[in-house]
Amino acid sequence: MSSAETLAPPAGAAASRRTAAARSPYDVEAVRRDFPILSRRVHGKPLVYLDNAATTQKPVPVLDAERDVYERIYANIHRGVHLLSVESTDAYDAVRGKVRALVNAPDAREIIFLRGTTEAVNLVAQTYGRRNVGPGDEVLITALEHHSNIVPWQMLCEEKGATLRVAPINQKGEVPLDTFRALVTDRTKIAAVAHVSNALGTVNPIREMADITHARGIPLLVDGAQAVPRLPVDVQELGCDFYAFSGHKVYGPSGTGVLWGRAALLEAMPPWQGGGDMISSVTFEKTTWNVLPYKFEAGTPNIAGVIALGAAIDYVTSLGLDRIEAHEDDLLAYATECVQSIPDVRLIGTAAKKAAVLSFTIEGVHPHDIGTVLDREGIAVRTGHHCAQPVMDFFRVPATARASFGLYNTRQEVDVLAGGIRQVIRMFR
Amino acid sequence: MSSDLRDLYQETILDHGKRPRNFCELAAANRKAEGYNPLCGDRETVFLELEGDLVRDISFQGAGCAISTASASMMTESLKGKSRPEAEALFQRFHDLITGGSSAPADAPPLGKLEVFSGVREYPVRIKCATLPWHTMRSALNGAGQTVSTESGAEASPKDEPSAGPVPPVAC
Numbered sequence: 001m002s003s004a005e006t007l008a009p010p011a012g013a014a015a016s017r018r019t020a021a022a023r024s025p026y027d028v029e030a031v032r033r034d035f036p037i038l039s040r041r042v043h044g045k046p047l048v049y050l051d052n053a054a055t056t057q058k059p060v061p062v063l064d065a066e067r068d069v070y071e072r073i074y075a076n077i078h079r080g081v082h083l084l085s086v087e088s089t090d091a092y093d094a095v096r097g098k099v100r101a102l103v104n105a106p107d108a109r110e111i112i113f114l115r116g117t118t119e120a121v122n123l124v125a126q127t128y129g130r131r132n133v134g135p136g137d138e139v140l141i142t143a144l145e146h147h148s149n150i151v152p153w154q155m156l157c158e159e160k161g162a163t164l165r166v167a168p169i170n171q172k173g174e175v176p177l178d179t180f181r182a183l184v185t186d187r188t189k190i191a192a193v194a195h196v197s198n199a200l201g202t203v204n205p206i207r208e209m210a211d212i213t214h215a216r217g218i219p220l221l222v223d224g225a226q227a228v229p230r231l232p233v234d235v236q237e238l239g240c241d242f243y244a245f246s247g248h249k250v251y252g253p254s255g256t257g258v259l260w261g262r263a264a265l266l267e268a269m270p271p272w273q274g275g276g277d278m279i280s281s282v283t284f285e286k287t288t289w290n291v292l293p294y295k296f297e298a299g300t301p302n303i304a305g306v307i308a309l310g311a312a313i314d315y316v317t318s319l320g321l322d323r324i325e326a327h328e329d330d331l332l333a334y335a336t337e338c339v340q341s342i343p344d345v346r347l348i349g350t351a352a353k354k355a356a357v358l359s360f361t362i363e364g365v366h367p368h369d370i371g372t373v374l375d376r377e378g379i380a381v382r383t384g385h386h387c388a389q390p391v392m393d394f395f396r397v398p399a400t401a402r403a404s405f406g407l408y409n410t411r412q413e414v415d416v417l418a419g420g421i422r423q424v425i426r427m428f429r
Numbered sequence: 430m431s432s433d434l435r436d437l438y439q440e441t442i443l444d445h446g447k448r449p450r451n452f453c454e455l456a457a458a459n460r461k462a463e464g465y466n467p468l469c470g471d472r473e474t475v476f477l478e479l480e481g482d483l484v485r486d487i488s489f490q491g492a493g494c495a496i497s498t499a500s501a502s503m504m505t506e507s508l509k510g511k512s513r514p515e516a517e518a519l520f521q522r523f524h525d526l527i528t529g530g531s532s533a534p535a536d537a538p539p540l541g542k543l544e545v546f547s548g549v550r551e552y553p554v555r556i557k558c559a560t561l562p563w564h565t566m567r568s569a570l571n572g573a574g575q576t577v578s579t580e581s582g583a584e585a586s587p588k589d590e591p592s593a594g595p596v597p598p599v600a601c
Binding site for chain 1: 434443467470472492494496498
């Protein structure tokens with residue numbers, strides 16, 4: 001442990017994960033130099049990349065790590081006795097330790113590598129869900145979920161004759177805990193909620209939600225896709241039972257993702273996909289499953305991608321998730337102030353606790369047109385329903401424009417965004 | 430506004446986008462169809478009054494972006510009084526205009542004002558906005574009456590669901 005870490009206040013695991021670098025001022029210009037793509041131009045203008053909730057750009061250490069795997073050590077993992085296989089296996093499995101530390105999981109065996117958050121939710125729905133949810137039972141989600149935390153549960157409920165319950169949101173885009181609590185019944189078998197809403201930016205009170213479901217002995221799955229890249233996550237502090245996130249949103253490669261689950265739950269769950277790596281022995285009469293985490297990792301995974309995800313975790317950890325959070329909170333507060341002051345702009349999602357997402361509409365202008373005009377200014381925002389159609393229906397809009405911030409964005413880029421929005425209004429009003 | 434944006438959002442398009450013509454529910458309609466773009470939430474209904482092969486009257490309702498609203502508005506103006514084959518040929522010519530194709534018959538009616546959509550060609554992600562009303566019109570014309578989706582295979586929204594957006598139905 002470094003001396004800087006020993007000086008940290010005893011505030012639990014999150015504090016111990018802060019690095020010495022976290023004590024220096026956050027140097028966003030130095031951060032930007034780590035991301036080659038940020039220097040490109042779009043339609044002759046400097047790129048202003050504000051679509052980080054969709055996916056994030058990659059820093060040089062991540063690019064180098066993936067290239068290095070293929071140039072130096074690449075072979076299949078968990079198979080060969082030859083040196084390359086051993087080195088690849090070691091590098092791949094070492095990332096479990098990094099993920100464990102990133103989310104403060106108790107045990108690296110509980111870290112399962114998958115393609116992304118979507119696959120993680122499907123895995124739990126198809127294993128824990130199929131085993132524990134039956135006719136007349138209920139699955140509880142919230143009204144702000146991404147489609148990936150709706151559809152897998154719908155499919156499960158349809159198959160099992162169970163009912164999907166949806167905890168409503170209020171006009172700010174928050175999930176009131178009393179209505180959430182009221183929907184947890186004796187029939188509820190699992191609850192699944194987003195840590196941070198991709199469409200609204202709302203940060204859900206996971207600890208309180210976990211307490212509510214645990215009071216009835218019900219596990220809570222958390223979709224952490226939007227949270228892991230921008231705030232310190234401690235699954236033990238949160239008290240949830242499953243936590244899922246995607247590598248590509250935390251500055252790592254696409255096609256990598258993580259499911260963390262409590263070992264006791266994972267042990268009791270049947271495997272999901274069958275194949276190589278997930279077995280300990282196979283005969284035509286009987287196959288026995290491998291131990292955790294391999295039981296849930298059938299087939300050759302994204303080896304180089306996972307190793308590069310390790311580099312991404314090193315990168316955000318060295319910057320400090322607490323400082324990334326503070327930086328993005330500052331950008332969000334500044335952007336909210338800038339955009340709110342423009343007449344005819346309506347913010348969608350005004351929760352008291354928000355992270356990095358600014359969803360908005362402009363009176364009389366369709367988000368698609370907003371997106372096209374901003375694009376010509378070099379500004380990349382998402383327009384559409386953000387894979388959260390129920391959220392759009394709730395706010396009675398067909399779509400929104402969404403600016404979402406990352407660790408490399410600047411206040412100056414927010415100014416460019418505000419200028420772009422003014423131009424949209426001049427053009428269409 | 431930059432000059433290339435002007436090529437897309439020409440004055441006529443902005444005008445029709447803000448003040449769409451024939452934007453109402455046609456009481457005498459004997460054909461109608463719904464169009465839906467699940468990617469951006471655009472939703473339009475096209476109403477047709479067909480007399481034999483003649484488009485006697487045509488209107489539309491719904492909520493969409495400036496491109497799709499202007500396209501629907503100018504389509505209704507262009508098709509009033511056209512025959513079914515003429516409407517089909519004009520669709521082909523319009524489609525050629527914005528995709529750079531050449532499938533329209535030589536005797537297709539001239540595009541006239543619809544030429545203002547030529548700029549859409551430079552914006553591939555916006556082509557579906559411009560063609561959605563036309564595909565919807567063809568569905569109504571051919572009596573299929575199914576919801577047209579820009580995404581083949583995408584689930585179209587249920588018919589009885591009120592269209593998202595603030596536009597209440599207005600009779601013509």
